[in-house]
Amino acid sequence: MSVVRVRNLERHFTRKGVLNGVDLDIAEGEFVALLGRSGSGKSTLLRALAGLDHEARGSGLIEVPDDLAVVFQDARLLPWKTVLDNVVFGLDGPDAATRARTALAEVELNGREASWPYELSGGEQQRVALARALVREPRLLLADEPFGALDALTKIRMHTLLRHLSAIHRPAVLLVTHDVEEAIALAGRVIVLDHGKVAHEERIILPDDGEERAVRSLEIRKKLLVQLGVETTS
Numbered sequence: 001m002s003v004v005r006v007r008n009l010e011r012h013f014t015r016k017g018v019l020n021g022v023d024l025d026i027a028e029g030e031f032v033a034l035l036g037r038s039g040s041g042k043s044t045l046l047r048a049l050a051g052l053d054h055e056a057r058g059s060g061l062i063e064v065p066d067d068l069a070v071v072f073q074d075a076r077l078l079p080w081k082t083v084l085d086n087v088v089f090g091l092d093g094p095d096a097a098t099r100a101r102t103a104l105a106e107v108e109l110n111g112r113e114a115s116w117p118y119e120l121s122g123g124e125q126q127r128v129a130l131a132r133a134l135v136r137e138p139r140l141l142l143a144d145e146p147f148g149a150l151d152a153l154t155k156i157r158m159h160t161l162l163r164h165l166s167a168i169h170r171p172a173v174l175l176v177t178h179d180v181e182e183a184i185a186l187a188g189r190v191i192v193l194d195h196g197k198v199a200h201e202e203r204i205i206l207p208d209d210g211e212e213r214a215v216r217s218l219e220i221r222k223k224l225l226v227q228l229g230v231e232t233t234s
C-alpha cells in the first residue's frame with residue numbers, strides 16, 4: 001500500500017518551472033533516497049510533501065499521511081528547552097516523558113536528557129531531532145540532507161543509527177541527499193530528479209557477501225553518477 005502518492009505535481013516560482021510533473025509512490029515502510037543536481041527541485045518536492053509550501057497544493061495530486069515527521073540539515077531544536085523537553089514537546093499522554101526517554105536512549109543520548117541544545121555537538125543535536133521525529137511513530141519521515149553538515153565519521157555513525165531506527169520503527173522514508181554513497185547505503189530505492197522530473201529510478205539490492213556487496217555498490221554508484229551527469233573513470 002502506498003503511503004505517498006504524488007501525481008503530476010508542478011511548482012513554478014515566478015516564470016520558472018521547478019517541479020514539472022512529478023509522479024512518485026512510496027510504499028509502507030519503504031526507504032527512498034532522492035538524488036539530483038543542485039537546483040533540480042529536491043527540497044521543493046520535500047517541502048510540498050511536508051505541507052510547508054501551501055502554493056504547491058492544488059497542482060497535481062499529493063497524498064501523504066497526517067502523521068508525518070520532518071528533519072532538516074540543522075536540528076532546529078528549541079534552545080530554551082532541555083533535550084528531554086525538546087522531545088516531549090507536543091507529545092500527548094501520561095507516558096510522554098517515558099516515551100521521550102526511550103527515544104533518546106534509542107539514539108544513544110541517555111544521560112543527556114537535562115542538557116541544553118547548545119551543550120551538544122552537531123551530531124548529537126541531529127540525534128535529538130531524530131528522536132523527536134520518531135517518538136511520534138510517524139508513518140512517513142521526510143529528511144532533507146539531515147547529515148549534510150556532519151563530518152564523515154559522524155555521518156557513518158548516523159547511517160548505522162538511522163538504518164537501525166528505521167528497522168525498528170518502519171516509517172516510510174524520503175531522504176533528500178547529495179551523497180550517492182549515503183543513498184546506496186540507506187535506501188531500498190533511489191530516485192534521481194532532473195529539472196523537476198523523475199529521470200531515473202534504481203532499486204538497491206545488495207548481496208550479503210562483503211566483496212560482492214562492494215562490487216555491486218560500485219556498479220550502482222557509477223550508474224547513478226552517470227544519471228547525475230558526473231563523468232566517472234572509476
Ligand SMILES: Nc1ncnc2c1ncn2[C@@H]1O[C@H](COP(=O)(O)OP(=O)(O)OP(=O)(O)O)[C@@H](O)[C@H]1O
Nearest residue numbers: 013014018036037038039040041042043044045178
Ligand atoms: N521560494 C522560492 N522562490 C523562488 N525560487 C525558488 C524558491 N524555492 C526554490 N526556488 C528555486 O527552485 C529551484 C530548485 O530549488 P530546490 O531547493 O528545490 O533545489 P534542490 O534540488 O533541493 O537544490 P540543492 O541540492 O542545491 O539544495 C532553484 O533554482 C531555486 O532557486
